[in-house]
Amino acid sequence: MNPRLTRYKSKLNKCFLTLVIVCQGIVLNSCFENPFPPELTTQPIELIDAITVTSGGNITSDGGTEIFQKGICIGFDSSPTLQGIFTMDGVGNDDFTTILNLAPETTYYLRAYAINGAGIGYGDVLSITLEPLPFTEAVIVDFGDITGSEAFMRGRIESNQTVTSRGACWSTTINPTIADSKTEAGSGTGIFETTITGLLPGTSYYTRAYAVANEEVFYSSNYEFTTIGFPQLTTKQINNAGTFVISTGGDILSQGLILNAGVCWSTDPSPTIADNKTEDQLNYSSFTSDPYGLLPATTYYIRSYATNIAGTGYGNELVVTMPEATVFDPDGNPYSSVTIGTQTWLVENLRTTKYANGDNIPNIIDNSDWQNATSGAWCYNENVTALEVPYGKLYNWFAVTDSRNVCPAGWHVPTDEEWQTLITYLGGSDVAGNKLKETGTAHWLPFNDFATNSSGFTALPGGAQSAFPGYSYPVNSLGMFWTVTPLDEENAYGYYLFDSYQSIHKQEYIKQTGLSVRCIKD
Amino acid sequence: MKTTLLRSPLIKSITIFTMVILLSTPLLFGQSSHHGDIGAGAGLSYGGFGTRLTYSPVEQIGLFGSLGYNLDALGYNLGVQYHVPSQKRLSTYVTGMYGYNVVLIVDAVVMETKTTYFGFSAGVGVQFKLKEKSFLSAELLVPFRPQAYKDAVDDLESMEYDIKDPLPVAFSIGYHIKF
Numbered sequence A: 001m002n003p004r005l006t007r008y009k010s011k012l013n014k015c016f017l018t019l020v021i022v023c024q025g026i027v028l029n030s031c032f033e034n035p036f037p038p039e040l041t042t043q044p045i046e047l048i049d050a051i052t053v054t055s056g057g058n059i060t061s062d063g064g065t066e067i068f069q070k071g072i073c074i075g076f077d078s079s080p081t082l083q084g085i086f087t088m089d090g091v092g093n094d095d096f097t098t099i100l101n102l103a104p105e106t107t108y109y110l111r112a113y114a115i116n117g118a119g120i121g122y123g124d125v126l127s128i129t130l131e132p133l134p135f136t137e138a139v140i141v142d143f144g145d146i147t148g149s150e151a152f153m154r155g156r157i158e159s160n161q162t163v164t165s166r167g168a169c170w171s172t173t174i175n176p177t178i179a180d181s182k183t184e185a186g187s188g189t190g191i192f193e194t195t196i197t198g199l200l201p202g203t204s205y206y207t208r209a210y211a212v213a214n215e216e217v218f219y220s221s222n223y224e225f226t227t228i229g230f231p232q233l234t235t236k237q238i239n240n241a242g243t244f245v246i247s248t249g250g251d252i253l254s255q256g257l258i259l260n261a262g263v264c265w266s267t268d269p270s271p272t273i274a275d276n277k278t279e280d281q282l283n284y285s286s287f288t289s290d291p292y293g294l295l296p297a298t299t300y301y302i303r304s305y306a307t308n309i310a311g312t313g314y315g316n317e318l319v320v321t322m323p324e325a326t327v328f329d330p331d332g333n334p335y336s337s338v339t340i341g342t343q344t345w346l347v348e349n350l351r352t353t354k355y356a357n358g359d360n361i362p363n364i365i366d367n368s369d370w371q372n373a374t375s376g377a378w379c380y381n382e383n384v385t386a387l388e389v390p391y392g393k394l395y396n397w398f399a400v401t402d403s404r405n406v407c408p409a410g411w412h413v414p415t416d417e418e419w420q421t422l423i424t425y426l427g428g429s430d431v432a433g434n435k436l437k438e439t440g441t442a443h444w445l446p447f448n449d450f451a452t453n454s455s456g457f458t459a460l461p462g463g464a465q466s467a468f469p470g471y472s473y474p475v476n477s478l479g480m481f482w483t484v485t486p487l488d489e490e491n492a493y494g495y496y497l498f499d500s501y502q503s504i505h506k507q508e509y510i511k512q513t514g515l516s517v518r519c520i521k522d
Numbered sequence B: 001m002k003t004t005l006l007r008s009p010l011i012k013s014i015t016i017f018t019m020v021i022l023l024s025t026p027l028l029f030g031q032s033s034h035h036g037d038i039g040a041g042a043g044l045s046y047g048g049f050g051t052r053l054t055y056s057p058v059e060q061i062g063l064f065g066s067l068g069y070n071l072d073a074l075g076y077n078l079g080v081q082y083h084v085p086s087q088k089r090l091s092t093y094v095t096g097m098y099g100y101n102v103v104l105i106v107d108a109v110v111m112e113t114k115t116t117y118f119g120f121s122a123g124v125g126v127q128f129k130l131k132e133k134s135f136l137s138a139e140l141l142v143p144f145r146p147q148a149y150k151d152a153v154d155d156l157e158s159m160e161y162d163i164k165d166p167l168p169v170a171f172s173i174g175y176h177i178k179f
Helices: A005-031 A368-373 A385-391 A417-427 A429-436 B009-030 B147-158
Strands: A039-041 A046-049 A052-061 A065-075 A096-102 A108-118 A120-123 A126-128 A134-144 A151-159 A163-171 A190-196 A204-213 A216-219 A225-227 A233-235 A249-251 A259-266 A286-289 A299-308 A309-322 A337-340 A345-346 A479-486 A491-498 A504-512 B034-045 B047-057 B059-068 B074-083 B090-107 B110-130 B135-143 B170-178
Touching: A039 A108, A039 A120, A039 A204, A052 A108, A065 A096, A096 A337, A120 B147, A134 A225, A151 A163, A151 A204, A163 A190, A163 A225, A163 B170, A216 B034, A233 A299, A249 A259, A249 A299, A249 A309, A259 A286, A259 A504, A299 A429, A345 A417, A417 A479, A417 A504, A429 A491, A429 A504, B009 B047, B047 B074, B047 B090, B074 B110, B090 B135, B110 B147, B110 B170
Parallel strands: A233 A309
Antiparallel strands: A039 A052, A046 A052, A052 A096, A065 A108, A108 A120, A108 A126, A134 A151, A151 A190, A163 A204, A204 A216, A204 A225, A233 A249, A249 A286, A259 A299, A299 A309, A337 A345, A479 A491, A491 A504, B034 B047, B034 B170, B047 B059, B059 B074, B074 B090, B090 B110, B110 B135, B135 B170
């Protein structure tokens, strides 16, 4: 072989050998490469809301083997590891994103991780500091002054946001919102006061304080309250029907302070306090009313009423037809009459201010003048004008015996004999009292249990106006009536009935005494 | 890049490996090849369950490459044998190789993973001559676990994954035919 060719072939073989060895090294290096932990980067942290962020991992290399765990390490220092808090976001070599719920006012360090059969790979560390959580709190501090239509709320708003509106909202169902009824009590934080209005009496409501911040509404817890309802009451049955001194009243069934009570009446159904009414005193939960000014032969609708801070409630309605008037006095007051035996008596006590001829009967209100009077006069018991109904007026004996006749024409004040005739007819003085007195305790004190008023006389306890200083005969206990029969220069006879007596008694009275008068037909 | 050669198609790996062996050996040792053998067996020096091709350029030296399946992926080794001279049917040799060394099995939450590690293994072996051209081979090997494997075990155990420690030694056995 040519030596040059042999040398050339030898060089060529060495070059080829070198090339083969290099290739072999490269290939073997590739073939025997051990796996390594995954390589990845941490996705930038994105803030979703105050406490929610997203991040994740971008896998740049799976390390030569499959990733069987990956996620985000969460830490409070700059080197979060899997020894702390971490998420698990699946397997495989794909990139991943996860949502993290974190705490406000905290700095977090995050980094993605992935685990394969070669170990743990971490991404770069990123951090985020979360701002304080926006908060707005509404609290009901005080609630009260509840009436039938209003209530008072004191609330407090605490917030680290700008509160643009605040107040109270309410509804008859739980969890009211500002879409229901509401008040507006300014803006900002701190204490506010507001009055809820337009409520219905006797209705249960739920209310909450509210605050609007960043177009979001924040509510307090519910406060349940019930407005004060109208008083509940019933109307007492009408007593003395057929006379002009009917009485009724009411029994209040509901609780709470009553401001006013009485009965109201009208010739139309459903009378209200805008019509005629009485204003009576409450005796516990009951009251007695004496409607007045009722016209003869007229039908009235009557019902009791009671008023509290919520308003006025009404009792059941009664219907009464007034009797035909037997007679009118010069003032136009109507009277009914009853025939007892051979006598016909007026059923009501005399109320006139005029004699039958039209002359005025003086009204003396001064006690001294009353006690020293030497001519006819009238007064109310202790000058209480409200006592006219049903007790009528009180007259001294000079008026009773005035020749101008205190009774309506055709009627006169009875003599002692005429009283005796009445008493005898009714069985004597020991029992006649019960037959003469009005029944019940609307006017008489409770000892009046045995009264039957079987005669229809309807004697009322109008009391008397004393002729002596320091003495008084209040209403409700005594009913005292003049006769025209004198005893002597200073005294005259009268008759009295007592609440606890079943009898009637004749009694002499100083002529200046003011007694009730019942007229008897001539 | 999320894949490596280990994830390459099997045919590609076989082709590359075979070409390197075939091309480099004659060049390194010239045309003075005496003999070789090919066998099938199990163990590290067979790439798991696989074959081993040995070439002896000189009397006492054997260069071999193995290719098999190690229950995870392709297992392969390149190594050398030194045979103690013997005229008996039973002969011994020492061997060293680089390649498939251990498979790390992780029972993860939703899946089980296996990862093949490469490293150096050394040991002793015996050949038992059966016929003129066939023999049995058995080896006791000490795999030197690569640092990557140790790091992975540390990492995974820190995550409380249950890692089964492999035996400190490995065995191989195979049947060979000389050519």
